[in-house]
Amino acid sequence: MEIPIFKESVEPIYQQLAQHFRLLIESGRMAPGDRLPPTRDLAQQLGVARISVVNAYAQLQAEGLIAAHPGRGTFVTGGRSSTGTTSAAWPPLGALNMSMREIIRLARQPGVIAFSGGSPPDEFLPVEALRHAINTVLDRDGASAVTYEESEGYSPLRVGVTEYVSSLGIQCHADDVLITGGAQQALDLVVQTLLGAGDRMITSSPTYLGMLDIAHVHRVIPVGVPLDSQGMRMDALEEAVREHQPGLIYIAPTHHNPTGTVLPLHRRRQLLMIARRYGVPILEDAVYHELSYRETPPPPLKALDEDGIVLHASGFSKILLPGTRIGYLIADGMMRERLVRVKYAADVCTPGLNQRAMHVYLASGALVGHLNRVRSELRTRCAAAQTAAKRYLPTGSEWTEPTGGLYLWIRLPDNGPTAAELYVTAIQHGVAYAIGTLFHTDGGGSRHIRINFASQTPARIEEGFRRLGQAWRTWQENYQPSVHRAPIL
Ligand SMILES: Cc1ncc(COP(=O)(O)O)c(C=O)c1O
Secondary structure (H helix, E strand, C coil): CCCCCCCCCCCCCHHHHHHHHHHHHCCCCCCCEEEEHHHHHHHHHCCCCCHHHHHHHHHHCCCCCCCEEEEEEEEEECCCCCCCCHHHHCHHHHHHCHHHHHHHHHHHHCCCCCCCCCCCCHHHHCCCHHHHHHHHHHHHHHHHHHHHCCCCCHHHHHHHHHHHHCCCCCCCCHHHHHEEEEHHHHHHHHHHHHCCCCEEEEEEECCCCHHHHHHHHHHCCEEEEEECCEEEEEHHHHHHHHHCCCCCCECCCCCCCCCCCCCCHHHHHHHHHHHHHHHEEEEEEECCCEECCCCCCEEEEEEHHCCCEEEEEEEECCCHHHHHCCCEECCCCCCHHHHHHHHHHHHCCCCCHHHHHHHHHHHHHHHHHHHHHHHHHHHHHHHHHHHHHHHHCCCCEEEECCCCCCCCEEEEECCCCHHHHHHHHHHHHHHCEEEHHCCCCCCCCCEEEEEEEECCCHHHHHHHHHHHHHHHHHHHHHHHHCCCCCCCC
């Protein structure tokens, strides 16, 4: 059997090796008492430094999976995987020691088709228009463009945002708009302002993993509410609100990340009723609202909000330019002052040059045409992903049919690896995805993967799915528990 080693990988060789043996042991293909090859022989055979093999063995030894017997060799113990079972015995993410940042790092290797990120396609980013906008601002405003801006945001941009969101059905005043460092900061400011350590926050499960990070950092406890094909279940929500008395309900009602679901109008109204009845504010995350490429979605919650109970977070990352970090939060009433104070403490202000350039771009009217082009291309790429999924994913896989947004949410069949188990093999085959457990509040989603089809051309989408199918087969061939164990080398 070959040991796949990816020498160009940023993942150290010793970790790749350790991972290979770990999978063999966990899957039962190597059993207690089996001997590992001598480090010198293995290093020679693989053409790697001996120290890499030594380090890999040291790591496995530290994990209790193998033991060295001087003079006799290194053997698999009956340790952690004494049941010798399949994937169920494999601890999902912790054991792989993989965070989202690690996943992104692995996915950045040359040649890897990265379905793992959250960006819109690079080729859609209107770089020329941005250059023009920045030059216009610098010529017009000089030093004012690069000094401190007001914490609330550049005033003409706040007006520009009110005009823009009125096209989505939201009526608000420029005073209600706070410009933030991406939508991410808008979410963070609300959590910091409304919740303290030990407080509970409702979210769907699965949910946007950046929100789970925010909760984690502020020691807020996320309470996961299940979804169905129409988004968050309102019966389960009401039950959770009663049981947990949360300080906030966080929800992404339109083209939810990662499932792509859209909350229908009647559920939006129910949600507002529940929030009102129990006096819990709603944090609406609307970053994908404008990326519908089939039917028009229902209006944002903020457009239906008659009680000022909804805080609306969104921005220009997914529809325009993620790197300029321009987001906004629409909040009325007493909350506003507190939010601005937290914003000031966080970063004083969002960079004025970027805000002013965004204002020039919005005022140019170019966004409408840009969005039409993006939606049309997303429709094409989504269709390419659906076709490729059908062609290359293993039998028994299931996936969503999104009407907007950037992602396909796929469930792998039960008779093979979990998403985490498959990940390193997938990278070795040149394809990366986001692992389902990361999006869950309770460790669920082990067989789910999220594919960002939007960031790849249709040809690369097809190739990426082909590699994914191949990775699955390789895993099955190499790691499937078998009664007749083949020699490992
Ligand atoms: C649901 C959701 N909310 C918020 C964000 C953060 O967006 P931004 O880049 O504007 O901070 C993302 C980015 O992936 C997202 O998917």
